[in-house]
Amino acid sequence: MKNIIIIITFLTTSLGFSQNTATFFSKSDAFFKKYVSNGKVDYATIKKDPASLDQLLTIAADIQVTTSDPKTYQAFYINAYNLAVIKGVVNNYPTKSPLDVKGFFDKITYTLGGKKTTLNDLENKLLRKVYPEEPRFHFVLVCAGLGCPPIIAEAYQPVTLEKQLQRQATIALNNPNFIKVKGKKVQLSQIFEWYKGDFTQNGSEVEYINQFRKEKIPTDAKVSYYPYNWSLNSI
Structure with missing residues (x-):
């Protein structure tokens, strides 16, 4: 009987986590569809009624994800990062840039996946450190700046x-606004400068970029970096 109770408890707990995770993804999808348009966020409207955002972050606080299910783990923390960024902006809206908010990335904490974390730690410790072979995180983690x-x-x-x-x-x-090519000169986002090691694990930055390019960049192109635009990605 004791073993049966343990099994039932385990199954009930697992089912609860599964339901919470499914709810999180479903409600997150509805939230982004409602408040995101053309790569920008309607912070003003969310500020007027933050209930749905707060509900999502409450759900995210208790969800348990593990690296044994890497796709769920990664998808959860990517969404959680983007939602936490929106929360940080909304809490300080109106603002012209996330950098205008003291400690936006490295001091303000959010409880996500059962642990307190800053945005920097979520990106660098929970995602990049765990999956160092995945540079594509940089194209889905959105820092609220137009340069992202x-x-x-x-x-x-x-x-x-x-x-x-x-x-x-x-x-x-x-x-062409993100990768600026002119002949044998190419200007890259500072993301490539800040995280160069992520993109040069198996070759040069240009070789990495060319894996995705329709029009290839000359491999001997002169590489430089243009300044990051931290202006808010607000509708």
């Missing part, structure tokens, strides 16, 4: 994550 690849009007989902990562990387790296 645009936020999308949908949630990242475990079953579609690979396609979504590939799609967003392809969009970013073919965008």
